[in-house]
Amino acid sequence: MSYDLIVIGTGPGGYVCAIRAAQLGLKTAVVEKRKTHGGTCLNVGCIPSKALLHASEVFEEAGHDFPALGVMVGKPELDLPAMMKHKDDTVAANVNGVGFLLKKNKVDAFHGAGTIVAPGQVKVTAEDGSTQTLETKAIVIATGSDVAPLPGVAIDEKVVVSSTGAIALDKVPGKLLVVGAGVIGLELGSVWRRLGAEVTVVEFLDRILPGMDNEVAKQFQRLLEKQGIKFILGNKVSKVETAGAGATVSVEPAQGGEAQTLDADVVLVAIGRRPYTEGLGLEQVGVALERGRVVIDEHFQTNVPGIFAIGDVVRGPMLAHKAEDEGVAVAEILAGKAGHVNYNVIPGVVYTQPEVASVGQTEEEVKASGVAYAIGKFPFTANGRARAMRHSDGFVKVIADANTDRVLGVHIVGYGAGEMIHEAAVLMEFGGSSEDLARTCHAHPTMSEAVKEAAMAVEKRAIHI
Numbered sequence: 001m002s003y004d005l006i007v008i009g010t011g012p013g014g015y016v017c018a019i020r021a022a023q024l025g026l027k028t029a030v031v032e033k034r035k036t037h038g039g040t041c042l043n044v045g046c047i048p049s050k051a052l053l054h055a056s057e058v059f060e061e062a063g064h065d066f067p068a069l070g071v072m073v074g075k076p077e078l079d080l081p082a083m084m085k086h087k088d089d090t091v092a093a094n095v096n097g098v099g100f101l102l103k104k105n106k107v108d109a110f111h112g113a114g115t116i117v118a119p120g121q122v123k124v125t126a127e128d129g130s131t132q133t134l135e136t137k138a139i140v141i142a143t144g145s146d147v148a149p150l151p152g153v154a155i156d157e158k159v160v161v162s163s164t165g166a167i168a169l170d171k172v173p174g175k176l177l178v179v180g181a182g183v184i185g186l187e188l189g190s191v192w193r194r195l196g197a198e199v200t201v202v203e204f205l206d207r208i209l210p211g212m213d214n215e216v217a218k219q220f221q222r223l224l225e226k227q228g229i230k231f232i233l234g235n236k237v238s239k240v241e242t243a244g245a246g247a248t249v250s251v252e253p254a255q256g257g258e259a260q261t262l263d264a265d266v267v268l269v270a271i272g273r274r275p276y277t278e279g280l281g282l283e284q285v286g287v288a289l290e291r292g293r294v295v296i297d298e299h300f301q302t303n304v305p306g307i308f309a310i311g312d313v314v315r316g317p318m319l320a321h322k323a324e325d326e327g328v329a330v331a332e333i334l335a336g337k338a339g340h341v342n343y344n345v346i347p348g349v350v351y352t353q354p355e356v357a358s359v360g361q362t363e364e365e366v367k368a369s370g371v372a373y374a375i376g377k378f379p380f381t382a383n384g385r386a387r388a389m390r391h392s393d394g395f396v397k398v399i400a401d402a403n404t405d406r407v408l409g410v411h412i413v414g415y416g417a418g419e420m421i422h423e424a425a426v427l428m429e430f431g432g433s434s435e436d437l438a439r440t441c442h443a444h445p446t447m448s449e450a451v452k453e454a455a456m457a458v459e460k461r462a463i464h465i
């Protein structure tokens with residue numbers, strides 16, 4: 001069997017790449033070793049975590065916010081198996097949807113582990129051990145990433161869990177200890193806190209969400225603390241013992257010092273993810289890696305002609321939409337078009353309550369670049385719609401170049417921040433200024449008016465503060 005393109009891995013990077021290539025007339029196949037398509041994101045990542053975040057948020061609202069709105073439904077009861085079924089049904093609908101889309105676009109799907117035996121040759125080893133070798137003009141590696149382990153700590157997915165175990169617990173842990181105050185720790189920590197767990201997050205650095213704007217992270221931490229999450233910053237977990245039920249966890253100051261011991265029913269290890277290239281045969285064909293990541297040029301090509309790579313397995317943020325856009329870009333390049341990804345405008349969202357959303361540079365990054373900048377901020381307490389919905393936590397921060405007024409970064413903590421951030425992304429994609437944003441009519445009453453007011457505040461002309 002001979003193809004124009006074989007994509008290894010059908011996560012958001014791989015399946016989107018295959019569909020775009022097929023749309024452009026390339027004879028395309030995918031190889032996937034999981035039973036279902038969709039990769040980490042659809043099977044055990046973005047989609048199941050958002051199903052649980054939504055359901056647990058509704059559970060908490062019913063208990064805490066409904067009475068203040070005059071809606072009396074009594075104390076809500078948790079049916080965890082039903083909540084997990086909602087998550088599983090959501091995953092099934094999404095992964096089946098990808099299977100359907102591949103078929104619709106006439107992409108051949110092979111189930112099994114893909115190995116590159118030579119440029120232009122991919123061997124597929126099925127679960128039963130049978131193999132077949134496919135010929136192709138180009139190969140795209142889209143094999144994603146896997147959980148980064150904590151040295152000396154074994155993940156059993158029952159007591160010591162990764163995100164995969166944490167989205168499938170069969171009861172609410174009394175005490176959940178989260179290692180790492182990154183996106184996974186805060187999202188899944190929020191889920192289980194809302195459902196009744198006492199949640200403590202241990203973070204190596206002296207702040208949460210490294211990489212996010214500092215001021216945003218600080219205010220967000222205060223909001224999470226108000227919700228009951230405890231933080232132990234500047235500390236690391238040095239040992240986890242799991243004799244009997246639960247775990248005993250040793251926590252040490254990052255700079256050295258006396259360790260403290262904490263008990264937990266479940267420990268969630270969420271200290272990052274690492275690129276996944278096992279069994280791909282990269283050493284054999286000479287594809288270069290750097291700190292585990294496949295090295296690519298600006299056209300997504302590795303050092304071996306005809307072998308390309310995208311998504312979590314290459315440099316850049318480990319985000320589904322970044323992988324998707326790279327998938328589209330490389331497919332377009334392979335079809336002779338000008339595929340491109342603008343890495344300066346990739347939004348990032350933490351899907352907690354409130355959400356945190358960000359696009360472009362943080363204030364710390366702008367400061368470090370030496371560019372003179374101006375900032376406009378607007379709090380949701382001054383937004384009518386936010387008050388009407390009792391969602392007035394958080395603020396919008398717009399950072400613009402002080403000389404040209406070009407928007408360099410927008411950061412939002414607030415209800416629905418993950419949806420609001422896209423007007424900033426579109427603006428930045430067009431090289432827009434804070435004045436462009438400030439002069440754009442925004443519907444009233446909406447949360448998005450706070451984005452406009454923050455842009456107006458860059459020139460100190462916000463109306464409602």
Ligand code: FAD
Nearest residue numbers: 009011013033039040041045046114144311312318319320
């Ligand atoms: P993956 O989705 O990891 O897919 C790679 C696929 O390749 C897998 O299906 C794997 O089985 C297959 N594969 C690997 N090796 C082989 C082989 N040799 N042969 C055949 N197949 C192979 N990102 C967001 O943007 N938003 C979110 O809300 C979000 N939430 C997340 C929540 C969690 C709990 C986790 C863990 C991650 C989350 N992410 C989120 C990150 C997101 O899942 C990844 O960035 C995204 O899945 C990367 O896509 P990918 O296509 O590069 O790889």
Ligand code: NAI
Nearest residue numbers: 180181182183184185203204236237270271272273318349
């Ligand atoms: P992360 O990189 O976001 O956070 C890991 C945190 O663990 C960091 O704050 C780090 O300082 C800390 N840490 C590292 N070693 C430690 C130690 N020994 N002790 C204590 N703390 C330690 O990684 P996370 O949360 O595991 O997520 C992995 C990836 O998945 C992220 O890169 C993210 O992009 C992606 N993801 C995205 C989501 C989204 O877009 N909403 C949701 C979930 C995951």
